[in-house]
Amino acid sequence: MSINRIIQFLKEIRRRYIAGTSYRTNPYIQDGWAQEQAELKKRPRRTEIINYLLDSLNRETEYLEIGVRNPGDNFNHIRATRKYSVDPGLEYDNPEIDFKLTSDEFFAKLRSEALSGAPSKFDVVFIDGLHLADQAFRDIVNSLDFLKDDGFVVMHDCNPPSEFYARETYGFHLSPAGHVWNGTTWKAYCKARLELQVKAHCIDSDWGVGILQISAEKKSFPNLNPFYEFHVLAQHRRELLNLVSFEEFKQQLLSLHR
Ligand SMILES: C[S@@+](CC[C@H](N)C(=O)[O-])C[C@H]1O[C@@H](n2cnc3c(N)ncnc32)[C@H](O)[C@@H]1O
Known part of the structure; x- marks a missing residue:
């Protein structure tokens, strides 16, 4: 190896070291x-929330999951x-999927x-397919059309911690969110909370578990975030998402049945 090649090689190692250190720090x-x-420490996770909702109906139940990946x-x-x-x-290639669509x-x-x-x-209906707003909104509208009157539409990933988790491009992993994608x-x-006739809560756990229920009347809210900007969400999560703990949600659900 010539002396020039060795110098180039050492420079490349130094460049990569600096890039790695500045990334990590x-x-x-x-x-x-x-x-x-x-976020990973928060409980309950989506599975427990969905099972709670199914149990609360106290009857035979039909469950639909949109976007399953590893079952x-x-x-x-x-x-x-x-x-x-x-x-x-x-x-994920899952041969047991009922509808490969x-x-x-x-x-x-x-x-x-x-x-x-x-x-x-x-x-x-648990919506956890393509995580882009126009698709997720269509999934909500379609799910509500096929939901029993007292049923629940559940949505994963409604409370991204930062704009990097809320990016549009899944494939870019060199951000602070790494491979995690809300x-x-x-x-x-x-x-949906603003425009559809639904009652909406978002459980502050497992990246935000949204729960929509068909409502008899349409409640109107001021539109605090007309441009759907992330920094506005970050400042007003509680109001914009109706962010609640699982315990608070359960109390509200119980009060309806009393
Ligand atoms: C985040 S994963 C689902 C995770 C799973 N629900 C869970 O709780 O572990 C997203 C899945 O949505 C699927 N998906 C992507 N686009 C979709 C679409 N347009 N309709 C339905 N599913 C879709 C992907 O193939 C992927 O398996």
């Missing part, structure tokens, strides 16, 4: 790691009488009655 990156650790993470642990899974298999394809077929083996209404689901949840 960057305050945004360190904040991102701390935020992830804090061992959630789907297999759900306690419903009958369960249905929808996933085009983009991230996108959610749009699934609901179109359900609407045209071209789908055998699915019920006409569900007790709980996407822009929060915008769809907020839009």
Whole structure:
């Protein structure tokens, strides 16, 4: 190896060392790691919340999950009488998926009655497919169309800790959020809360578990975030998401049944 090649090689090692150190010591990156650790410690997780809602109905139940990935993470642990899974298999090849379709394809077929083996209404629909606002909002509207009157639409990833978790591009992992992606689901949840005839709570756990219930009357809220900007969400999470603890949510649900 020539002396020039050796010098170039050592320079490259130094450059990579500096890049790695400045990445690790960057305050945004360190904040991102701390935020992830804090979120992962919160309880309950989505599975427990969904099972609580199913149990609260106190009858045979039909459960639909949109976006399943590895069923061992959630789907297999759900306690419903009958369960249905929808996933085009983009991230995980699961041969046991009931409907290997996108959610749009699934609901179109359900609407045209071209789908055998699915019920006409569900007790709980869990939306956890494509995490972009326009898709998530369509999933909400479609799910409400096929929800029993006293059922629940549950949404994952409604409370991203920072703008990096709420990025639009899943594939960019060199941010403080690393590979974790809440996407822009929060915008769809907020839009539904503002525009649709639903009651909405977001449990402050497991990246924000949104719960929508069909409501007899439309409550109107001031639109505090007309441009759906992340910094406004960050300042007004409680009001914009109706962010509550699981205990607070359970108390509200119980008070309805009293
Ligand atoms: C975050 S994972 C689901 C995680 C799972 N629900 C859980 O609780 O562990 C997202 C899944 O959505 C699926 N997906 C992506 N686009 C979709 C679409 N348009 N319709 C339905 N599912 C979609 C992906 O294939 C992926 O498996």
